[in-house]
Amino acid sequence: MSPQRKLLLLGTFVHSKTQQHLEFLHNAAVAVDEQGKIAAIERDVAEASEAQARLLTQLGWDEAEVDVTVAAEGQFFFPGxxxxxxxxxxxxxxxxxxxxxxxxxxxxxxxxxxxxxxxxxxxxxxxxxxxxxxxxxxxxxxxxxxxxxxxxxxxxxxxxxxxxxxxxxxxxxxxxxxxxxxxxxxxxxxxxxxxxxxxxxxxxxxxxxxxxxxxxxxxxxxxxxxxxxxxxxxxxxxxxxxxxxxxxxxxxxxxxxxxxxxxxxxxxxxxxxxxxxxxxxxxxxxxxxxxxxxxxxxxxxxxxxxxxxxxxxxxxxxxxxxxxxxxxxxxxxxxxxxxxxxxxxxxxxxxxxxxxxxxxxxxxxxxxxxxxxxxxxxxxxxxxxxxxxxxxxxxxxxxxxxVGLEDKIGGFEVGMEWDAQLVSLSQVSDDGGMEEHDHGHGLVDVFGWESWGDRLAKWLYNGDDRNTKRVWVKGRLVHKRK
Missing domain, CATH: 3.20.20.140 (Metal-dependent hydrolases)
Known part of the structure; x- marks a missing residue:
């Protein structure tokens, strides 16, 4: 198995804070070290690029040693x-x-x-x-x-x-x-x-x-x-x-x-x-x-x-x-x-x-x-x-x-391991078609006026594996869908 690289994930992150509450982190960045653990999180930054620059400086990481994944419009990171x-x-x-x-x-x-x-x-x-x-x-x-x-x-x-x-x-x-x-x-x-x-x-x-x-x-x-x-x-x-x-x-x-x-x-x-x-x-x-x-x-x-x-x-x-x-x-x-x-x-x-x-x-x-x-x-x-x-x-x-892993997985906090998925929901264009970058995979259609809570509800009730674009376990990419 090849050595694991550092990761930098940019975009919207969604996870459960409690049984009743989902937390949404927009324009955020998560840094994952070579051991697959979350090393740092930047939240609510005006631009994702700004969050990236902050984390690289804070951690002293060389950008050439980091694999960067940016969530596109309609995409979000969710725990595995x-x-x-x-x-x-x-x-x-x-x-x-x-x-x-x-x-x-x-x-x-x-x-x-x-x-x-x-x-x-x-x-x-x-x-x-x-x-x-x-x-x-x-x-x-x-x-x-x-x-x-x-x-x-x-x-x-x-x-x-x-x-x-x-x-x-x-x-x-x-x-x-x-x-x-x-x-x-x-x-x-x-x-x-x-x-x-x-x-x-x-x-x-x-x-x-x-x-x-x-x-x-x-x-x-x-x-x-x-x-x-x-x-x-x-x-x-x-x-x-x-x-x-x-x-x-x-x-x-x-x-x-x-x-x-x-x-x-x-x-x-x-x-x-x-x-x-x-x-x-x-x-x-x-x-x-x-x-x-x-x-x-x-x-x-x-x-x-x-x-x-x-x-x-x-x-x-x-x-x-x-x-x-x-x-x-x-x-x-x-x-x-x-x-x-x-x-x-x-x-x-x-x-x-x-x-x-x-x-x-x-x-x-x-x-x-x-x-x-x-x-x-x-x-x-x-x-x-x-x-x-x-x-x-x-x-x-x-x-x-x-399974006794509540301190390791299930959410996005510093020190936890990066077990996560990148979820993509179809964006409906003005003429009722799909946006150019979106091939219409899956049954979830987002029109743009939905709240993020409503988007998660649509995903829960209509989503399937076509919406899951990437999957990581302990920082290792283990599944990728085109």
Missing amino acids: FVDTHIHAPQYANAGIFGKSSLLDWLETYTFPLESSLADLSKARRVYTRCVRRTLSHGTTTATYYATIDVAATNLLADLCLSMGQRAFVGRACMDNPDVNPDYYRDASAAETLRATQQTIDHMRSIDPGFDIVSPILTPRFAPSCSREAMAGLAQLHRETNLPIQTHISENLGEIQLVKSMFPEADSYAGVYDKYGLLTPKTVLAHAVHISEEEAELIAHRGSKVSHCPCSNTSLTSGPARVRWMWDRGIDVGLGTDMSGGYSPSILDAARQAALVSRHVAMGIHVPEGGGAAAVEQEKERERVKLTVEEALYLATRGGARC
Whole structure:
């Protein structure tokens, strides 16, 4: 890999300051050093060239040693997206879920595909395309499930590192013969731990500081694992402080299965807690049907939730309640959950999260006849709906908090790493066509009278990968669209 150059980015920068507030920095400049960290920011300068001159002087940088990127009219820099739950081997099945519920879908579609990726040539095709596709959609950090195969899991880690995507890569742990098919499971809990350690050792060998690629302990979900495997993975977490990912309360049939298999625990969350897997570094995917008591336990343990609205709808699992979880002190990020979800785009997941929140609102009963109770329920209906600002927060800072990288990524502040995308929106000319420099890529049309807040709303609801022109991870350009 060639030495990394310093960067200077000029133009408009947009990022989430809080859940409710987007900050817009116009005529600004951001300087990024050779380590990929933001070294300085100049704001609200009359001319971008002035900001450039100020930063070069302030930092003592030679302009010849700096790569300069200037955002054109209609373009802006935005933090890279964080996908907190995605199954890399299932990318080949994206959009294929038929009429299945979760457990049927696993047996019919998922396990056969995942087991077939022990063929490394096939795995390379699927994983390479998955990483390239998600990068093209602005996903700079992905929390991946791999398969049970050690060599294929290590290959995914290698590909993420070589293509520059920040990734957590987890070998799927599943040793319970009563739930997993004979052709696709670990032979024992000891095998689960041995194989997992092999993937950890490999990732440590290719990225010793886990700066770009990190292992993540991955019990698939409670029914797929023996008690010994879960306890062993928890012990491994305590020894290594590695993060953990798993599923929880995705659908009602799964919850009943957990209840029947683990009578010693009083809830699904209680199973993970009993066996040491509910920690501040745990990401729980879905959490559609968690109870008040489970939410309290998850918040108390500091565990996080990955909201997967596309998958939850596609597999008829149910609408997760983001506002409800936030109210209870649980950090929430977004996941594509391919291939339960059909889209590789976190921007798509953000818009779906906004729409699902409206379905949650529609499920709130408002008593007829008016009165104080009706007024309060109407207020609650409005409150549970996610705003544009909140959806974009989930896609960036919310996800960064889930994976423990909130001090490194998700926003534009000095000392943070430059994980970012350059977004371009089509500018409509006076005759209704496109400006000369704009080839009309994408569905977002900007006429010029929109506020910047309205432009971000248009991008959220109409944008796609055609709007993402460049993507950087830790200061390295990892994707470019003409």
